[in-house]
Amino acid sequence: MIRVSNLTKRYVGRTAVDAISFNVEPGEIVGFLGPNGAGKTTTIRILTGYMPATSGSAVVAGHDIFRNSLQAQQRIGYMPENVPLYDDMRVKEYLRFRALLKGMRGREAKNGIAEAIDLCGLSEMRSKMIGALSKGYRQRVGLADALIHNPELLILDEPTNGLDPNQIRRVRKLIKQLGLSHTILVSTHILSEVEMTCDRVIILDRGKIRAADTPENLISQLRTVGHISVEVNAPADIAGDAMRKISRVKKVIKEATEGTWTKFTVRAESGTDVRESIVQLANANHWPLREIHTHGASLEDVFVELTQSPHTD
Amino acid sequence: MAFTITVSVLLGIMILCLWRFFSGGTGLVLLSKELRSFFFSPIAWVVLTLVMLLNGLSFTAALADLREGERSITLTAYTFNSIQFWLAYFFIFPVITMRLFAEEQKLGTIETLLTAPVTTIQLLLAKYLAALTFYIILWLPSLLNFIIFQMNSTDDYSSIGSLTGSYTIIFLVGMFNIAIGCLASALTKNQLVAAMICFTFCLLHFLLGFILQNLSVPDAFRETVAHFSTQIHVRAFIDGLIDTRQIIYYLSFSILLLSITYHVLEFRKWKI
Numbered sequence: 001m002i003r004v005s006n007l008t009k010r011y012v013g014r015t016a017v018d019a020i021s022f023n024v025e026p027g028e029i030v031g032f033l034g035p036n037g038a039g040k041t042t043t044i045r046i047l048t049g050y051m052p053a054t055s056g057s058a059v060v061a062g063h064d065i066f067r068n069s070l071q072a073q074q075r076i077g078y079m080p081e082n083v084p085l086y087d088d089m090r091v092k093e094y095l096r097f098r099a100l101l102k103g104m105r106g107r108e109a110k111n112g113i114a115e116a117i118d119l120c121g122l123s124e125m126r127s128k129m130i131g132a133l134s135k136g137y138r139q140r141v142g143l144a145d146a147l148i149h150n151p152e153l154l155i156l157d158e159p160t161n162g163l164d165p166n167q168i169r170r171v172r173k174l175i176k177q178l179g180l181s182h183t184i185l186v187s188t189h190i191l192s193e194v195e196m197t198c199d200r201v202i203i204l205d206r207g208k209i210r211a212a213d214t215p216e217n218l219i220s221q222l223r224t225v226g227h228i229s230v231e232v233n234a235p236a237d238i239a240g241d242a243m244r245k246i247s248r249v250k251k252v253i254k255e256a257t258e259g260t261w262t263k264f265t266v267r268a269e270s271g272t273d274v275r276e277s278i279v280q281l282a283n284a285n286h287w288p289l290r291e292i293h294t295h296g297a298s299l300e301d302v303f304v305e306l307t308q309s310p311h312t313d
Numbered sequence: 314m315a316f317t318i319t320v321s322v323l324l325g326i327m328i329l330c331l332w333r334f335f336s337g338g339t340g341l342v343l344l345s346k347e348l349r350s351f352f353f354s355p356i357a358w359v360v361l362t363l364v365m366l367l368n369g370l371s372f373t374a375a376l377a378d379l380r381e382g383e384r385s386i387t388l389t390a391y392t393f394n395s396i397q398f399w400l401a402y403f404f405i406f407p408v409i410t411m412r413l414f415a416e417e418q419k420l421g422t423i424e425t426l427l428t429a430p431v432t433t434i435q436l437l438l439a440k441y442l443a444a445l446t447f448y449i450i451l452w453l454p455s456l457l458n459f460i461i462f463q464m465n466s467t468d469d470y471s472s473i474g475s476l477t478g479s480y481t482i483i484f485l486v487g488m489f490n491i492a493i494g495c496l497a498s499a500l501t502k503n504q505l506v507a508a509m510i511c512f513t514f515c516l517l518h519f520l521l522g523f524i525l526q527n528l529s530v531p532d533a534f535r536e537t538v539a540h541f542s543t544q545i546h547v548r549a550f551i552d553g554l555i556d557t558r559q560i561i562y563y564l565s566f567s568i569l570l571l572s573i574t575y576h577v578l579e580f581r582k583w584k585i
Binding site (some may be wrong): 045049050070071073076078083084085086087088097098100101102103105145245262307 | 336338339342345346350353412420421422424425426427428429430431432
């Protein structure tokens with residue numbers, strides 16, 4: 001559905017997107033994840049034909065977005081960040097305008113509008129002025145606009161931005177539902193959203209793709225990035241040094257001391273489990289051990305691990 | 314020969330643009346949305362009322378003066394060379410063009426428009442033609458003044474040439490100044506800035522010609538610059554002289570300004 005190869009976008013003095021390549025297959029829900037300023041919106045704007053890339057190519061729904069942008073745009077439903085709408089139009093008027101703009105006429109337009117209104121739960125709001133709608137309903141109008149012409153591909157830029165938890169839940173449910181019949185590329189910096197809705201994740205940071213896989217694979221690859229908590233009754237310095245000497249241990253941090261008990265956080269190399277070595281070390285030194293457990297890695301850990309710059313904490 | 318070639322080229326460009334605009338019906342959808350925006354905004358009705366009022370005032374003033382005695386000026390010339398006419402002239406263009414692109418850019422709706430299957434040229438022409446249509450509607454009531462006067466007049470009021478000339482030049486300066494307004498609106502997100510740019514250009518264009526009268530510049534330069542003066546053009550046309558040079562001047566400059574606007578929009582599309 002989307003074939004991107006070596007896509008680069010340079011602005012004066014900085015590279016927003018740096019030679020990225022990825023594919024999105026039909027029927028997939030792909031999460032486009034990255035911190036603010038990672039290049040997500042720039043990539044999306046290139047894919048929707050709003051602006052061209054400096055170099056590289058992008059084929060959307062079988063059409064080169066640079067050469068046949070109109071044909072490609074006909075097959076894309078796009079909801080930009082912050083959902084820009086005309087406040088002086090009524091919901092149904094706006095949707096009718098958008099349907100006509102997308103080449104729908106007569107009965108086709110009428111049915112498309114009715115379906116989009118129904119799917120996005122806008123029936124009660126259809127005659128309201130857009131300017132009088134809450135943020136949640138505005139988001140739904142934007143979504144209805146994106147799917148009015150039943151496009152093969154939906155591109156949603158930060159669809160839950162600024163919504164309350166209930167509204168977020170509803171939008172997520174809607175995305176899941178739409179995923180049954182559409183290919184969806186959804187950009188976000190909210191991790192739980194991706195974990196819950198997406199089949200695959202593309203993590204973008206400073207214009208480069210850092211990882212692209214299913215959320216489960218990403219988490220399992222980095223399972224031991226999740227740290228181990230150890231609470232041991234031993235002199236803090238000696239125990240800390242001893243644990244540091246265990247092979248594959250990357251970092252030992254002293255967290256707290258409670259009487260003679262000391263709590264440590266141990267980080268090991270990716271793909272290893274050092275709990276057994278820690279227990280053996282404690283036994284050998286006759287140090288009583290009252291706690292040892294791993295904190296399972298989450299997508300958040302993966303995200304932080306991949307996108308944290310050396311300068312950020 | 315040169316005249317025929319110029320007119321053919323200009324007409325060719327206009328027909329090509331309009332053909333591209335109307336093909337597929339997208340242009341018409343955009344045009345009707347733009348017209349709707351005009352008539353659903355209170356500003357449009359305020360402008361319409363004000364222009365009608367100013368036209369009514371200048372027409373009444375002209376009639377009152379002509380009743381005093383014989384004058385060497387026609388009723389049409391009197392009406393369209395009045396302070397009221399020029400007052401309307403200066404505020405119309407900034408007010409009707411300032412929101413065209415500036416508002417879309419501020420709201421971000423330009424992104425939803427240009428990511429739908431819409432070309433920049435369709436969007437530009439829709440906005441331009443909508444503003445031009447509204448401008449024509451603004452001047453229609455003033456025509457009623459002359460028609461009603463003619464119907465109630467016992468004399469054969471036959472300065473039809475002057476009337477045709479007046480409305481021709483009103484249409485031509487409208488085409489030109491709305492193109493300036495489109496360009497100004499495409500240059501900024503701020504409607505007020507767009508209005509100020511448009512007003513400044515309209516004023517400069519008006520002042521060209523007689524601004525140089527008191528300056529010591531060579532005559533040739535003064536005469537050349539005078540060719541660009543709106544006021545001189547309007548005076549000639551309301552006397553009934555339909556000068557093809559001015560028709561070509563306004564048509565070609567409108568096309569030039571619209572093509573610059575097109576490139577400004579494309580440039581923004583590339584840059585953002």
